[in-house]
Amino acid sequence: MIGAGVFAVWAPALGAAGSGILIALGIAAVVAYCNATSSAQLAAVHPVAGGTYAYARAEIGPWSGFVAGWCFVIGKIASCAAMAMTFASYAAPVGWERTVAVIAVAALAAVNCFGVTRTALATRILVMLSLIGLAVVVAAGIGGTPHTPSALADATAYGVLQGAGLLFFAFAGYARIATMGEEVVDPARTIPRAIVLALGGAVVVYVAVGVTVLLVLGGDAADSTAPLADVVAAAGWGWAEPVVRIAAATASLGALLALLTGIGRTSLAMAREADLPRWLSVVNERWQVPQRAEVVVAVVVIAIVLIADLRGAIGFSSFGVLLYYLIANASAFRQKADVRRYPRALQVLGAVGCLALVNTLPVLASLVGTVVVLVGVGYRMLRLRLLAR
Numbered sequence: 476m477i478g479a480g481v482f483a484v485w486a487p488a489l490g491a492a493g494s495g496i497l498i499a500l501g502i503a504a505v506v507a508y509c510n511a512t513s514s515a516q517l518a519a520v521h522p523v524a525g526g527t528y529a530y531a532r533a534e535i536g537p538w539s540g541f542v543a544g545w546c547f548v549i550g551k552i553a554s555c556a557a558m559a560m561t562f563a564s565y566a567a568p569v570g571w572e573r574t575v576a577v578i579a580v581a582a583l584a585a586v587n588c589f590g591v592t593r594t595a596l597a598t599r600i601l602v603m604l605s606l607i608g609l610a611v612v613v614a615a616g617i618g619g620t621p622h623t624p625s626a627l628a629d630a631t632a633y634g635v636l637q638g639a640g641l642l643f644f645a646f647a648g649y650a651r652i653a654t655m656g657e658e659v660v661d662p663a664r665t666i667p668r669a670i671v672l673a674l675g676g677a678v679v680v681y682v683a684v685g686v687t688v689l690l691v692l693g694g695d696a697a698d699s700t701a702p703l704a705d706v707v708a709a710a711g712w713g714w715a716e717p718v719v720r721i722a723a724a725t726a727s728l729g730a731l732l733a734l735l736t737g738i739g740r741t742s743l744a745m746a747r748e749a750d751l752p753r754w755l756s757v758v759n760e761r762w763q764v765p766q767r768a769e770v771v772v773a774v775v776v777i778a779i780v781l782i783a784d785l786r787g788a789i790g791f792s793s794f795g796v797l798l799y800y801l802i803a804n805a806s807a808f809r810q811k812a813d814v815r816r817y818p819r820a821l822q823v824l825g826a827v828g829c830l831a832l833v834n835t836l837p838v839l840a841s842l843v844g845t846v847v848v849l850v851g852v853g854y855r856m857l858r859l860r861l862l863a864r
Contacts, residue, residue, distance in 0.1 A: 479727035480645030490697035492638025495630030499638035509825025513807035525744035545851040550795020556779035562727035584773035608722020616687035619710025624693025640832035790840030
């Protein structure tokens with residue numbers, strides 16, 4: 476959660492929410508918490524790979540599982556494109572952003588095909604670098620040259636909800652805690668506490684960074700491609716700009732590598748059930764990696780990088796992931812009392828929140844997302860009809 480999203484999401488979110496950006500952040504955090512608790516409740520009963528794809532198949536049925544898995548794959552593919560664009564916006568020379576983003580995706584996909592993923596140590600290092608960069612941004616906002624920010628756009632209810640939907644993208648990663656039920660001591664106590672502490676810590680960091688962006692850049696942040704680097708520059712801390720750019724670049728690459736790995740594994744689970752073409756389920760015997768799935772995902776990510784912008788990628792990502800968690804909340808709602816860890820009111824709130832946010836996302840992102848979801852549904856219908864014959 477404290478990674479690439481916090482370096483990238485402020486521009487599109489501020490453009491939508493304006494002066495209501497902190498309200499939008501609070502809404503996104505509440506929806507994220509509801510979704511995470513639903514995932515934790517499901518993971519405790521279904522400790523298997525595939526996330527909500529597997530949970531929904533077990534609790535509701537194959538169609539719900541398919542839609543959840545398909546939405547996860549398309550949403551996270553868009554997240555990969557957004558991570559690559561964020562890396563390039565902070566690390567690439569002007570005019571070379573798309574080229575550098577494509578190279579980053581290709582390089583990390585190649586690394587991933589040989590079974591090299593982030594370790595716990597690498598994750599700690601990435602988080603420390605991110606926090607150092609964010610601390611520098613906040614310090615520049617507090618102690619830098621006084622700066623008069625430009626005016627923010629007035630907040631509207633629709634804009635605040637759209638901003639919350641875009642900010643939801645930045646919380647990606649919170650539900651991974653929920654899948655650790657088989658690997659921690661006393662998961663019934665540890666996982667709920669970890670979810671609350673992780674989300675709470677992330678929200679504190681986001682509020683500090685968001686307030687700094689507002690105070691230093693104001694409305695100018697909506698047009699920035701590297702808002703946190705622009706904060707330190709506007710505050711007169713030009714010497715710190717490389718620190719922030721390095722932190723953002725490393726956080727983006729770390730997130731991109733983890734996302735590519737996760738999508739490949741979900742694609743593998745879906746291909747084994749024939750919900751994606753079965754040839755994607757082939758696992759390399761030496762590296763134990765679904766290399767075909769990894770390559771296909773990388774090609775699609777590169778295509779998005781070449782044709783979309785950051786705001787569109789974030790909107791499309793939020794569209795897919797919000798629908799994914801809508802189904803997660805519905806699956807948790809159906810669980811019986813003897814395995815319930817959280818009140819059904821949380822699942823209802825999470826589902827309503829997902830529906831509200833997904834219906835206020837940028838129109839183009841929602842239209843493209845709807846078309847892609849329908850393409851997936853059409854593929855499965857055709858496959859089932861051919862199988863019946």
